[in-house]
Amino acid sequence: MAVAVEREQIHVKKGDTIEIIAGRQRGKRGKVLSILSKHGKIIVEGVNVVKRHSKPTQKLPQGGIIEKEAPIYGSRAMLVCPKCGRAARVGHGYLPDGTKIRICKRCGEQIEK
Numbered sequence: 001m002a003v004a005v006e007r008e009q010i011h012v013k014k015g016d017t018i019e020i021i022a023g024r025q026r027g028k029r030g031k032v033l034s035i036l037s038k039h040g041k042i043i044v045e046g047v048n049v050v051k052r053h054s055k056p057t058q059k060l061p062q063g064g065i066i067e068k069e070a071p072i073y074g075s076r077a078m079l080v081c082p083k084c085g086r087a088a089r090v091g092h093g094y095l096p097d098g099t100k101i102r103i104c105k106r107c108g109e110q111i112e113k
């Protein structure tokens, strides 16, 4: 494993669909629920779900086991292009009005809705 730990900017956004490209969860896809940019991590729906034993709370009066997504490194995720459906590298471009957009390097389509 020669993964350099560096503080890279996270290249995905909340609401993006991503595919895991490394580690045990490899190949899984899910929607980004939140970005923990300070830690370089993201939380992805259905990915890296861990079971936690919880004490009784008001929400969960009996306590018990709750399943929750644990953060994963953003560098292990690759954006899935909504146009071509493949995990793709992302480039950047600008619309005529100056809006910055992301572009799928596989199909060349813009990723923003």
Ligand SMILES: [Zn+2]
Binding pocket: 081, 082, 083, 084, 085, 086, 088, 104, 105, 106, 107, 108, 109
């Ligand atoms: Zn594409």
